[in-house]
Amino acid sequence: MDEGEIRAGVIATLRMIAPEIEEAAIEADAPLRDQVDLDSMDWLNVILGLHERFGIDIPEADYGRLGTLKDVVAYLAARA
Amino acid sequence: MIEFKLPSLGADMDEGKLLEWKVAPGDAVKKGQVVAIVDTSKAAVDVEIWSEGTVVELLVAPGETIPVGTVLATLLEAGETPKTAATRTAPTPAPPRPGPVTRAGGEAVTSGRRRISPAARKHAEELGVDIASLTGTGPEGAVTLADVEQAAAAGAAKTVAAPDRSAEMRRAIAAAMSRSKREIPHYYLSEPIPMRRALDWLARANAARPVTERLLPAVLLLKAVALATREVAEMNGLYRDGIFEPAAAAHIGVAISLRQGGLSAPAIHDVGEKSLEQLMRDLTDLVRRTRAGSLRSSEMSDPTLTVTNLGEQGVAAVYGVIYPPQVALVGFGRIGEQPWAENGALTVMPVVTASLAADHRVSDGHRGALFLAAIRELLQRPEDL
Amino acid sequence: MKTSYREAIRQAMREALAADARVFLMGEDVGRYGGTYACSKGLLDEFGPERIRDTPLSELGFVGAGIGAALGGMRPIVEVMTVNFSLLALDPIVNTAAALRHMSGGQFPVPLVVRMATGAGRQLAAQHSHSLENWYAHVPGIRVLAPATVSDARGMLAPALADPDPVVIFEHAQLYNQEGELPEDWRCDICRAAVRREGGDISLITYGGSLPKTLEAAEWLAAEGIAAEVVDLRVLRPLDTATIAATVGRTHRAVIVDEGWRSGSLAAEVMARILENCFFDLDAPVARVCSEEVPIPYAKHLEEAALPQVPKIVAAARGVLGK
Known part of the structure; x- marks a missing residue:
């Protein structure tokens, strides 16, 4: 799975929580939760969605490494 | 007979739009069962019923917007059966219209007070209808329930005309x-x-x-x-x-x-x-x-x-x-x-x-x-x- | 099975006589003549003069004897020819039968059933035609029934005999010839009113001989698009307030049909209960159709004019609906 596919999977997961987002409007290097307005319940659902989609269990301790869209894609790419 | 009324689903709700019935006449319903889906201004809400019985009649059709308190359906309680009229001889096919009869009760006492039926007065208060502005169509020009409901429906229709959800x-x-x-x-x-x-x-x-x-x-x-x-x-x-x-x-x-x-x-x-x-x-x-x-x-x-x-x-x-x-x-x-x-x-x-x-x-x-x-x-x- | 109101009464008595040796029938002309309204025809031959007893023309005497028999352990059915004549027996009924259990601290119940004809419409003039059900319905200590259907005529006697207290049953003279379907299960309670026809626009509340007229009026109203609910009170004391309040709660309008005179009538009592219980549900003043306040006339056209009739009921309902 290349980074493009992973990125597409992340966006699709985000859309399930926040259907209104536009992919082009997300800055890959800016804090993701602020851009998409994700509260802790939304964030947990994103983590759950990623778990289902990619089969990767993201521990709470790693949340700090998932600040931006770029971070998330890199994190998943390293484990997928 | 149980009357199933549109409940208030919160202090800020005074009407709702029936989206869907989950039951049909003849169905037995249990306490807590979801019987209808009603659109409030906030969400489509699964409306539960809190009595047990059998649905007799659905009085409101999907798509209708009705005030809180409107009877949506009637149900029979356990053991109740629809009473039928006693067996009788065939009714006169075209009954002659009886002549006018003086109203039972005799002398009417008039007062200066506007004629508004107690039920209409109460319902107008519940619906927030300004009863003073209504024209009565009841006996002796009294404002009746039907007048209040009509006014409320007209008011509701105005609101519905602007379906801006937010x-x-x-x-x-x-x-x-x-x-x-x-x-x-x-x-x-x-x-x-x-x-x-x-x-x-x-x-x-x-x-x-x-x-x-x-x-x-x-x-x-x-x-x-x-x-x-x-x-x-x-x-x-x-x-x-x-x-x-x-x-x-x-x-x-x-x-x-x-x-x-x-x-x-x-x-x-x-x-x-x-x-x-x-x-x-x-x-x-x-x-x-x-x-x-x-x-x-x-x-x-x-x-x-x-x-x-x-x-x-x-x-x-x-x-x-x-x-x-x-x-x-x-x-x-x-x-x-x-x-x-x-x-x-x-x-x-x-x-x-x-x-x-x-x-x-x-x-x-x-x-x-x-x-x-x-x-x-x-x-x-x-x-x- | 189709049967007449008269035959239903006869069957009920016959069954009671056969079922319980303590039951006997007593009254003027109940034996050899077969009953003024022929309700006891054939019972003398079947049960003998000990149990089907003709009495002298003395309501005071034979109703009193019935009370004595009830106190002595019997289950008498006393027939009084009409409610007009029963006034001669008011003393034993009101001062003794209704009061004895109370005055004896519960020691002496009076399990007496008094049947009587009531009402007008047969050109029997003022001394045989009045509707004085309300006189009895006023008195604590007795239960007052008004069977208006063939089924109630058949079913009410058994629970009335089973009641440990005196029960007065009013049979409207106009009903005896009425035919109706007797359901297989005619057993019934003697505590509740019945909704005889359902409708959401107006409640027509009545009892006894006025029920057929009221049902016909409801049919007329239906032809005009007005759905009338017809309530048969059935039990005049104690009144079933819950059923009255429920129907008015549904329809918000009521007309009471009562063959008694308006002043101090049962209709007045029903109206009072509606006002006590349903004031804020009312959408129009409650109306009454009662007999004109005259002794019931003999002349046919005057008698008809004096009584509640279908057109009067229809007009009253229209008035309440503002139509």
């Missing part, structure tokens, strides 16, 4: 919150609560759990609030007609913001009785259904105390507006690290500011302070929650 929700929130600030003498208290024990406990608990069973700090806060109502009962219940009715269980309304704007605060029932795992499942489900617009009527109508958790958006503290007829609202700000003085030493501590907006007709500041202190102490023993 505007409607804004209007509904405006009505409820204005009523709250008009009627409820709020007082406010706040208390910083150290969260180290709670967060450490939660981190340990979550580390041992699969991602699908992870807990959020919000469930600890909800459970603590519910348990604290056992110590200070005046925070949990409803104030109606000048009387406070304490609630037997804590049905905590959870303020959930909707992504398209607006806000809803449906209840999680019996929060004090549920395990954290159950609460987490309930909360996840409630948030999902609230945002999908599929709530149940009991969730909409029976919260006994509301919790709002605005810390997510980064604010330090929130001072809320009580949702009538409830009597208190607990707010939590951001859980953030702060300098914390304890035992003569300064440390860095994760802290959340808990606030209380409470109804001064029901409780005083001293009791409110005890309530916040109880929440604080409960959160120091997360293993007991």
